[in-house]
Amino acid sequence: MKKNRLFKRVFSLLLCLALLLCAACPVLAEEDGYEFDTTGVDYQKFRGQNVSINVYNWGLYIAEGEDDSMNVCKEFERLTGIKVNYTNFATNEEMYAKLKSGASKYDVIFPSDYMVGKLIEEGMLAELNFKNIPNYDRYVDDNFKNLEYDPEGKYSVAYTWGTVGILYNAAMVEKEVDSWDILWDMDYAGQILMFNNSRDAFGIALKKLGYSMNTTDKDQLKEAADLLKEQKPLVQAYVMDEIFDKLGAGEAAIAPYYAGDYALIKADNPDIAFAFPKEGTNRFVDAACVPKDCNNQEAAELFINFLNDPAVAYENFETIGYSSPNTGAVELMDEEEKADPVLYPGDEVLERAETFLNLDDETNEYMQQLWIEVLSDDQNVNRWIIPVFVAGAIAVSLFINVRRSIKNRRKRYEK
Known part of the structure; x- marks a missing residue:
């Protein structure tokens, strides 16, 4: 009896020790060949409770099982039993309008830097409980924590980052591409695509003029708007995700867009090339956040933690092509991926880059008013169309009159 009791005590001590050791080491859960780090988080907490989360993300911005x-x-969903309702938006402004209207509730959203700042300022984001997001401390690069748009690091977790550059079809563009000036080049009229959102479009115009992308100077913003109006007759279309079809199919020659999409478009069209403008550009960060009026914040935080599992972050990088702030994902990349100058540009590019910051309401409203004027402005088009039409009409009239005169002379000569 004493031996049995002693054995039970020793066995209990060993079992406790084993459990403590397991708690101290990363735990990997394997689902259909994938291994996930479950250390410090209970992914099973909501299983069987019919819980769902609404996720609102950019288009083509997560690995969805293709290829x-x-x-x-x-x-x-397999790991946690939590249902994911996944929908897309095209611009930060579209996402903001949807949130502001209150028509739909979302649990996880992916705003860009300046929009994160705006949502924080307006009290629309929940403070995150980082106990539910242990992968944040383990795997998110410190260079992407406590950034200008979220200085205390309470509301956001960096999801991807990147820069804006000029994508062009080398078979259609013979000139050197190293400046935003190419987007105003008359030789490519009708072959230029432009951002269909105010912040990116104004950012480019401001950089071309030598101003900060975050200016609040109304005179500088008006100058940028005038420059965009000047560009409008050359623009084939204002686009976002439509760029994939247009540039990839050779329907357009030049477009400013996000560096992370370069590889995807080039895969469809090997003639596509990429250049950083010498005037400087935008360095952006898209972040995962939880709206204040979400349905289930803890389940949302579990999803954000899952996104920062190295295996998941790497799959997202491989699929969407945007640079990853996840150190675990970077470790899984091959040397060629790590050294890619488009995805991971050098200091000479980053030193000339700016991150968008949230501007005051007056400046935002003024910029939006100017943007509406740019899109609705037909004066530039009229300045071209009317003189050409008049000149054409005069030319036709002269041709008819000259032809009649020649016929009349011939008739007189024949008589």
């Missing part, structure tokens, strides 16, 4: 990639939302 043998991970289906991130499905893997999260």
Whole structure:
């Protein structure tokens, strides 16, 4: 009896020790061949409770199972039992309007830097409980924490980052591409695409003029608007995701866009090239956040933690092509990926880059008013169309009159 009791005590001590050791080491959960780090988080907490989360993200901005990639939302559902309702937006302003209207509730959203700042200022984001996001401390690069738009690091977790550059079809563009000036080049009229959102469009115009992308000077913003109006007759279309079809199919020659999409478009069209403008550009960060009126904040935070699992972050990088702030994902990349000058540009590019900051309401409203004027402005078009039409009409009239005169002379000569 004493031996049995002693054995039980020793066995209990060993079992406790084993459990403590397990708690101290990373725990990997394998789902259909993928291994996930579950250290410090209970992914099973909501299983069987019929919980769902609404995720609102940019288009083409997560691995969805195509080309043998991970289906991130499905893997999260398998691991946790939490249903993911996933929808897309095209611009920060579209997302903001949807949130502001209150028509739909979302649990996880992915605003860009300046929009994160705006949502914080307006009290529309929940403070995150980082106990539910242990992968933040383990894997998110310190260079992407406590940035200008979220200085205390309470409301956001960096998801991707990148820069804006000029994508062009080398078979259609013979000139050197190293400046925003190419987007105003008459030789490419009708072959130029432009951002269909005010902040990116004004950012480019301001950089071309030598101003800060974050200026609040109304005279500088008006000058940028005038420059965009000057460009309008040359623009084939104002686009966002439509760029994939237009540039990839050779329907347009030049477009400013995000560096992370370069590889995807080049895969469709090998003639596509990329250049950083010498005037400087935008360095952006898109972040995962939780709206204040979400349905289930803890489940949302579990999803954000899952996104920062190295295996998941790497799959997202491989699929969407944007630079990753996740150190675990970077470790999984090959040397060629780590050294890619478009995805991970050198200091000479980053030193000339700016991150968008949230501007005051007056400046935002003024910029939006100017942007509406740019899109609705037909004066530039009229200045071209009317003189050409008049000149054409005069030319036709002269041609008819001259032809009649020649015929009349011939008739007189024949008589």
